Amino acid sequence: MAPETADVDLGEYKWGFHDEENPVIKIERGLNEDVIRQISAHKGEPKWMLDFRLDAYEIFLSKPMPNWGADLSGIDFDNIFYYLKPAEINARSWDDVPDTIKNTFERLGIPEAERKFLAGVGAQYESEVIYHSLKKELEDQGILFLDTGQALLEHEDLFREYFASIIPSADNKFSALNSAVWSGGSFIYVPPGVKIEQPLQAYFRINAENMGQFERTLIIVDEGAYVHYVEGCTAPTYSSDSLHSAVVEILVKKGGRCRYTTIQNWSNNVYNLVTKRAVAEEDATMEWVDGNLGSKVTMKYPAVVLKGERAHGEILSIAFAGEGQHQDAGGKVTHVAPNTTSVITSKSISKDGGRSSYRGLLRVNKDAEGSKSKVVCDALIIDPESRTDTYPYINIMADQVDIGHEATVSKLGEEQIYYLMSRGLSEAEASALIVAGFVEPITKELPLEYAVELNRLIQLQMEGSVG
Amino acid sequence: MPDLVIRNLHANITGTDTEILKGIDLQMSKGEIHAIMGPNGSGKSTLSHVLMGHPGYEVTEGEVLFEGANLLDLAADERSRAGLFLSFQYPFAVPGVTVANFIRMAVNAHRKGGPDGVDNPVRIPEFRKQIQEAMELLEIDKSMASRSLNDGFSGGEKKRFEILQMAMLQPKIAILDETDSGLDIDALRIVSDGINRLVGPNMGTLIITHYQRILDYVKPDQIHVLMDGRIVRSGGAELAHELETSGYADIAKEVVS
Structure with missing residues (x-):
């Protein structure tokens, strides 16, 4: 790669601009039962979903803040906007998207990428997906790719079968929060044997100050099917904080394969606290490619449960922690079935006083004999002000397994430069x-x-x- | 004026009073082969790094002119682009960056800002041809070009790749810091052949070495003996053999008396 420095703003976050707000609905700051009822009512949801939300809210209130990982004491839950609907429509054509919002996504390069190499696109702005597309021939093959709220209304049975089956509300405080106030996200169903060659992409944009974005993504890859889903995200730079807390659940059925790629580039006033977990059945493959470049604080550990024999899980994690940033990232793999395999590769870079932590959990259950796993985490420290830590938890309960773990820390040396x-x-x-x-x-x-x-x-x- | 003029060069380890170079004078031009010999700790490697611009040393006195311009005002990358090259005794590994990509970036860095300020990146087929020829000359297997630079290379491989970079960058003056150390006799011959082919009217070389072994293959025009930060003797090729038989100790005595 040759560096292109000609038209580059040196070291500045490029996506820190914001649009003037013109919301259709903006519920007042803070969270209570009434806010949740309003969200559900606006969406016209079935009663079971409102009950699910209210139940999750109780769980959220009952759980303490995590006392491990990054410092979350700066989050002021009362100061966050939990629901903002920016426009009335969920367009199928960019022409129908309000100009301000369309221009923003054009600056982010989304319509251009869509034309060039994507099979489908979802674009979420604040709480709602305002644009969605899927190539006609993919639709004809029975692939579903739509906004999760819409999936609830249009495919309720399929939705209900899988929703919260992999990440229950009570998984952790932030999965409970997401379950209470979720809005937007992607719902994908790939029928048996269907392989989508080009990636599907979703883009998540926060615009308002103190916004909370809580998208919920659910992906079901049926037997022998394949999908590559890519998500990107950015936000304006403000002096006070925003909160992004998503939940992503994935089921990869027998012989299927799912690759989920994230390029997270939030502005440095966003708390990014995300729960992601996939279940891989027999001979299935799940791959997380997780890039964390932005945000103030990220806590995110994509997980794979290798539930079927010979299932394979792979987590590639890269974190870049700059000034004022803490990236607490990594991955979790649980080997449940015999002869399952996994690889976790983590690379982190810390500079200008930034801090990156690798936090990983590798668990091999008693029945998962013959499993193999390899964990490699490498940290690069650019300057003496910066910091890196490694927290590799390994818990092996089966016999006859092959586990490897390597960790290195290197400093960007004056002499190497x-x-x-x-x-x-x-x-x-x-x-x-x-x-x-x-x-x-x-x-x-x-x-x-x-x-x-x-x-x-x-x-x-x-x-x-x-x- | 000679292409490289070193006058009364003094240098410390940065941030300390430890003086390593204590007044070096040396002149050379393209087309010439000079050798600097000296015992361990005499300041040979320091001299090469001070000339290249290592941040770990600071010049306290003296000057260095390269084609008439003040070399010491330039950062290491500018010295490189001006036509100076240093073959490192201990090259660094750059995992994840292939030899070919790295050398192409370096070649393009040298082709930046041409006469009319326009960059002139090398065309890929032309580059490929050049690097293949240079690799053949140094008997490097083609497949090595796609390996990460110096990553897991043996000592001898690293030295060959230093000379490969020299061949591709075509410097005016190349300093070879202990290029012969760690080479077996076959590798020494190959590397020396490479150097002999590259030295010509457009390139001179300053060979820094502890032993005269490499000087059997690359014939120097002049030899300088460096001891305790100063050049204590200069002479023709015969000086190497004198050193070989009598050792640095005798010279040291001679200098003291």
Whole structure:
């Protein structure tokens, strides 16, 4: 990759702009039962969903804040807006999207990416998905790709069978919060044997100050089917905090494969607290590619439960912690069935006082004999002010398993940069190249367009750090 | 004026009073082969890094002119683009960056801001041809080009790749810091052949070495003996053999008396 520095704002977050608000509905700040009833009523949901929400709200109130991981004491739940509907429609054509919002997504490059290489797109703005598309031929094959709220209304039986079956409300405080106030997200169903060649993408944009975004994603990959789902996200830069707390549940049935790629680039005033878990049945493969570049605090550990024999789970995690950021990321794998395999690869970069933590859990249940797992976590520290920690929890209850764990910490050395500079590269080019090389095991797994984007983002971050 | 002029060069380890170079004078031009020999700790490697711009050393006195311009004002990357090259004794690994991609970036860095300020990146087929020729010259297997730079390379492989980079960047003056150390006799011959082919009217080289072994293959025009931060003797190729038989200790005595 050749650095392109010509038209780059040095080290600045590019997506910090915001639009003027013109909401259809904006429920007052703070959370109580009435807010939840209002959300459910606006959506015209069946009663069971309202009951589900209210039950989850009780669980949210009853659970203490996590006392491990990142510092969450700055979250003021009373100051957050829990529901904001930006427009009346969920358009199938960009022409029907209000201009302000459409322009924002154009700046983010979504319609262009859609034309070039995507099978379908969902675009969420604040609490609601305002645009959705799926190629006609995919629709004809029985693939469902729609906003989760719409799926509840239009495919209630299918929805109810799987919703909250993988991540119950009580899983943790933030899954309970999401369950109480969820809105938007993607619902995907891929019928048996159908393989979607191009990725489906969802984009999540927060616009308002102190916004809370709580999308809920549910993906069902039926037997022998394949989907690659990609999500991106950004938000304006404000002086006070926003909250993003999603729940993503995935079921990959026998012989199916799902790849879920995230490029998280929230502005540095967003708390990003996300619960993601997939269940892989017999011979199924689940792959999480999880890139965390933005946010103030991220706590996110994509999980795979290897439930069927020979299921395979893979988690590639990359975290970039800059000034004022704490990325507490990693992955969790539970081997339930025999002869299951998993790989966790984590790469983190800390600079300008940023902190990144790898937190991983590998569990091999008693019956999961013959399972294999490999965990590799590498941390790169750019300067002495920054910090990295590793918390690898391993719990093996089965015999005859093959488990490997490696961890390295390296510092971006003055001498290594000097070596590259002695070949003619500038200091910024040299450090960006070292970092790009460090994350190459992850970027090589991304579709080209995203790999280029990720490298460009890293380059931007590095431009700001030397001088 | 010679292409490289070093005058009364003094240098410390950055941030300390530890003086390593205590007044070096040396002149050389393209087309010439000079060798600097000296015992361990005499300041040989320091001299090479001070010339290249290592941040761990600071120049306290003296000057270095490269084609008439003040070299010490330039950062390491600018010195490289001006035509200076250093083959490192201990090259660094860059995992995840292939040899070919890295060298192409370096070549393009040298082609940035041409005469009219326009970048002139090398065309890929042209680059591929050049690097293949250079790899053949150094008897490097083609498949090595797609490996990560210096990552898991043996000591001898790293040295060959340093010379490969030299061949691709075509410097005016190349400093070879202990390029012969860690090479077996076959590798030494291959690397030396490579150096001999590259040195010519457009390139000179300053070979820094502890042993005269490499000088049997690459014939120096001049040899300088460096001891305790100063050049204590200079002479022709015969000086190497004198050192080989009598050792640095005799010279040290001579210098003291």
